[in-house]
Amino acid sequence: MEVDATTMMFVGFCIAFVTILLTKALSWLWLEPKRAERYLRRQGLKGNSYTLFFGDIKAISTLIQKAKSKPIDINDDVTPRLVPFQHQLIRNYGKNSFFWYGPKPVVHIMDPEAIREVLNLINDFPKPTLTPLSKFLITGLVDLDGDKWSKHRKIINPAFNLAKLKLVLPAMYHSCNQMMNEWKMLVSKKESCMVDVWPFLNSLTGDVISRTAFGSCYEEGKIVFQLQKEQAELTAKVFQSVYIPGWRFVPTKLNKRMKEIDFEIRNVLSGIIQKQEAAMKTCKAPNDNLLGLLLESNQKEIEDRGHRKDVGMNTDDVINECKLFYFAGQETTSVLLNWTMVLLSRFPNWQTLAREEVIGIFGTKEPDYDGLNRLKVVTMILYEVLRLYPPVTAITRVVRKEARVGNLTLPAGALATIPIVLVHHDSELWGSDAKEFKPERFSEGILKATNGQVSFLPFAWGPRICIGQNFALLEAKMALCLILQNFSFELSASYTHAPFTVITAQPQFGTPIIFHKL
Numbered sequence: 001m002e003v004d005a006t007t008m009m010f011v012g013f014c015i016a017f018v019t020i021l022l023t024k025a026l027s028w029l030w031l032e033p034k035r036a037e038r039y040l041r042r043q044g045l046k047g048n049s050y051t052l053f054f055g056d057i058k059a060i061s062t063l064i065q066k067a068k069s070k071p072i073d074i075n076d077d078v079t080p081r082l083v084p085f086q087h088q089l090i091r092n093y094g095k096n097s098f099f100w101y102g103p104k105p106v107v108h109i110m111d112p113e114a115i116r117e118v119l120n121l122i123n124d125f126p127k128p129t130l131t132p133l134s135k136f137l138i139t140g141l142v143d144l145d146g147d148k149w150s151k152h153r154k155i156i157n158p159a160f161n162l163a164k165l166k167l168v169l170p171a172m173y174h175s176c177n178q179m180m181n182e183w184k185m186l187v188s189k190k191e192s193c194m195v196d197v198w199p200f201l202n203s204l205t206g207d208v209i210s211r212t213a214f215g216s217c218y219e220e221g222k223i224v225f226q227l228q229k230e231q232a233e234l235t236a237k238v239f240q241s242v243y244i245p246g247w248r249f250v251p252t253k254l255n256k257r258m259k260e261i262d263f264e265i266r267n268v269l270s271g272i273i274q275k276q277e278a279a280m281k282t283c284k285a286p287n288d289n290l291l292g293l294l295l296e297s298n299q300k301e302i303e304d305r306g307h308r309k310d311v312g313m314n315t316d317d318v319i320n321e322c323k324l325f326y327f328a329g330q331e332t333t334s335v336l337l338n339w340t341m342v343l344l345s346r347f348p349n350w351q352t353l354a355r356e357e358v359i360g361i362f363g364t365k366e367p368d369y370d371g372l373n374r375l376k377v378v379t380m381i382l383y384e385v386l387r388l389y390p391p392v393t394a395i396t397r398v399v400r401k402e403a404r405v406g407n408l409t410l411p412a413g414a415l416a417t418i419p420i421v422l423v424h425h426d427s428e429l430w431g432s433d434a435k436e437f438k439p440e441r442f443s444e445g446i447l448k449a450t451n452g453q454v455s456f457l458p459f460a461w462g463p464r465i466c467i468g469q470n471f472a473l474l475e476a477k478m479a480l481c482l483i484l485q486n487f488s489f490e491l492s493a494s495y496t497h498a499p500f501t502v503i504t505a506q507p508q509f510g511t512p513i514i515f516h517k518l
Contacts, residue, residue, distance in 0.1 A: 028103060029052060029053055029103055030052060030103075032103065032413070033050045033055075033100070033103045033104075033105065034050060035411075036105045036411050036413070036414060037049070037050050037105065039411050040098055040105060040107065040411070040414075043408055043409065044096060045096050045097060045098050045107065045408070046093035046094065046096065046097050046098075047089065047093060047097050047098040047099055047100075047105075048089075048099065048100065050100055050103075050105075051100065053102065053103065053242065054100075054102065054242060055099070055100025055101055055102050055103060055104070055242075056085065056099045056100045056101070057100075057101065057102060057240070057241070057242055059085060060085040060099075060240070061240050063084040063085045063088065064084060064085070064240070064500075064501075066084065067080065067081045067084040067500065068081075068498075068500055068508065071496045071497055071498040071508070071509070072497055072498065073497065074346065074491075074495075074497040076497075077425070077435055078388070078389070078421075078499050079421055079422055079425055081498070081499055081500060082393050082421050082499055082500065082501050082505055083393050083394065083419060083421055083422065083501070085099070086099075086108070086394070086419050086422060087422065089108075090108065090419075090422065095108060095110045095111075096108070096408070101415065102242040102243070104413070104414065104415055105411075105414045105415070106396070106414070106415040106416075106417050107408070107410055107414055107415070107416050107417070108417060108419060109405065109406075109416050109417065109418050110418070110419065110422065110423055110426065111406050112429065112450075112453035112454045112455050113406060113453075113454075114405045114406035114408075115418055115423070115454045115455075115457070115461070116454040116461075116462075117405055117406070118397055118405060118416050118418065119395070119397075119418070119454070119457075119460065119461045119462035119464070120462045120463070122145075122462065122463050122464055123146075123400070124399075124400055124401070124403055125397035125398065125399065125400065125403070125416060126145045126146075126397065126398055126400060127142070127143070127145060127396075127397060127398070127464075128396055128397070128398050128415060129398075130143055131238065131243040131248075132248045133235070133238045133247075133248050133255065133258055134235050134238050134239065136231055136235070136258050136259070136261065136262045137228070137231045137232055137234075137235040137323075137327055137503075138235070138324075138327065139320040139323050139324055139327075140152070140317075140320040140321040140322075140323060140324030141153060141156065141321065141324060141467060142324060142327075142328070143320075149464075151312075151313075152313065152317065152321065153467065154301070155294070155297050155298050155301050155312065155313060156294060156297070156321060156467060157297075157467065158293060158296075158297045159290050159293035159294045159297060160290075160467050160468060160470065160471060162470060164293055165369075165470060165471060165474055166369045167288045167293075168211075168212040168288060168289065168290065168471075169368075169369055169474070169478070170288070171208070171211035171212045171215075171218075171288065171289070172208055172211075172212060172474065172475050172478045173366055173367070173478060173482075174211065175204055175207040175208045175211055176204065176208070176478050176479045176482045177366075177482060178207070179200055179203075179204045179479075179482075180482050180483070180486055182200070183195060183200070183486070183487070183515060184486065186515075187487070187515050187516075187517055188517075191516065191517055192514055192515060192516045192517070193514070193515055194492050194494075194512050194513070194514050194515075195512070195513055195515055196510040196511060196512045196513075197338065197341055197511050197512075197513050198334075198338055198506075198507050198510045198511045199510070201334045201337045201338050201479075202229075202330075202334050204334070204337075204479065205329070205330045205331075205333045205334040205337075205475070206222060206225035206226075206229075206326075206330050207222065207225075208329075208330075208333070208475055209221070209225065209325055209326055209329040209330050210222045210224075210225055211289075212289060212290055212471075213289060213290040213291055213322065213325045213326075213329075214272055214276075214289055214290075214291055215276075215288060215289035215291070215292065217272045217275060217276070220268055220271065220272055221268075221272065223264075223268050224265055224268050224269060224322075224323075224326055225326055225330060227261050227264055227265050227268075228265065228323065228326045228327060228330070230257075230261060231258065231261045231262070231265075232327070232331070232502065232503050233502060234254055234257060234258050234261075235258075235503065236502045236503055237254065238254075238258075265323060266319055269319045269322050269323070270315065270319060272291065272322075273291065273295075273315060273318055273319065273322070276291055276292055276295055277295060280292070280295060280296070280299070290325060291318075291322060294318065294321065295318070298312050298313050298318070299312075325468075328466065328468050329468055329471060329472065331391060331503060331504045332391045332392075332466075332468070332472045332504065333472045333475050333476055333479075335389065335391045335504045335505055335506055336382065336385060336386060336389075336391060336472065336476050337476055337479055337480065338506075338507060338511055339385050339388070339389040339499075339505075340381065340382065340385045340476070340480060341483070341489065341511065341513060342491065342495075342497075342507075342511060343381075343384075343385055343388070343437050344381070344489070345489055345490045345491040345513060346437070346491065347437055348488075348490070350377075350381060350437075350439060351484070351488065351489070353377050354377050354378050354381055354480070354484055355484040355485075355488075357375060357376065357377045357378060358375070358378065358480075358481045358484045358485060359484075359485065361374060361375065362481065362485070364485055367477070367478055367481045367482070372474060372477045372478065372481070375477060375481075376443075377439070378477055378480060378481070379442070379473075379477075380439040380440065380442040380443060381439045382473060382476055382477070382480075383439070383442040383446065383449075383456075384437060384438065384439040384441065384442060386456075386458035387424045387430075387456060387458070388424065388425070388435075388437060389421075389499065389505050390420045390421055390424055390457075390458040390505065391458065391504045391505060392420060392458075392460075392503075392504060393419065393420055393421045393501055393505060394417050394418060394419045394420055394421070395417070395418045395420060395457070395460055396415055396416070396417045396418075397415070397416045397417075397418075398413070398414075398415060398416075399411065399412055399413065399414045399415070399416055400412065418457070420457055420458070421505070423455055423457070424455070424456070424458075426455070429450075429453065429455045430455070459472075485518075486517075486518060487515045487516060487517065487518060488515075488516045488518060489513050489514060489515050489516065490513070490514050490516075491512075491513060491514070492512035492513060492514050494512050495511065495512050495513075496508075496509045
């Protein structure tokens, strides 16, 4: 009887456990999504009906693959290729629309005042919790919230202030000049030469971040760059699937490779950090690299706050921030330079104006910090490129608790997404010429171009605006100045216009450019 009673208790426990599990699963997969759908539709929001478990993920993936299957004309609207599903959804249902990322409703936020609220109220609208696999790539400040984010931002800020950026300018110039020498070698044999600039620009920005972040250890840093690039491609695949708790423990080929890459990256970065810390102890550490500046700021914070356990960043924190240097610093600038060269090839009048400005300020000499900050035409061009081809096509936030945003009330747990590329191309915000390349719209600065609205956000906006935006723009100006000093250029007849999104907006088939010696 005792065995029977124990067995029955165990069976009862199992039944209760399974019942609770099934009830929670039913609520997560069906009851909560359908409740949220009714809530959103009552407010006039439109979207597809919820489909069990997957939501719109299959449709998103299908449209992405369809968009990638054929290039577009160079004069065509790029948004159907960069964000095909969102473009179609808004075309069918309007700006007040939503879609399903698995069982989560995702509401489009495109009104500037609503965007301001979402990006300003960082506690009410935190960043989504990343899946464990995506955290291998997206880490550091980007992944943090609350007090830990505030602490890291405070420590990292000094490394990216304008005075400190002057220190890394020589390293930027060295990398950019090295690329110029390679291009000159290719063009030297004849008056003109075709070069696919996309791999060069990738290598350039990887080299720049390696030199500026790690100084004398930049060769080791370049190993990290190669690994991070592969990790980004794998992470893009992760984003196109529904997260299943515990899935990361399944030894799939993708899971195993992502873990291997992370292990290798951490080993390399740990070694670089140890060298820098050892040099700091002997007072021989140079202060011309981001890692050194970060460790210096971290040490000061620890000393000022009394060496408590919760003060400063530990080695793992520093490694995560170094990984972010690569992910944010390399990707942003390479795509910015790529699309700048495409657009200046298409609009040679702007290329000429930019070259005249560069030659007028620097002649054929090495660009300096003060001169780079006086570039008006070049800055206008870069802003307009960032508007038409923002590196990141969307920003997403979680609705922590039921919240009023503009004239909408969003349910707790929903996601609010700001489709940056669609906002940047919105004719209601930018005028009937919104899809055209017109740098003159920024002739009086961003505030005037946007009429004071939050409608230009290539580096996000609000308290969480990208900490590295000045770094990215400085690097882009340096590279563009050297290119304009040495060459005139045009698109090759073999160029295929096919922008697509792999974390950032990249050229699917490269960017063949014909260079002419000046």
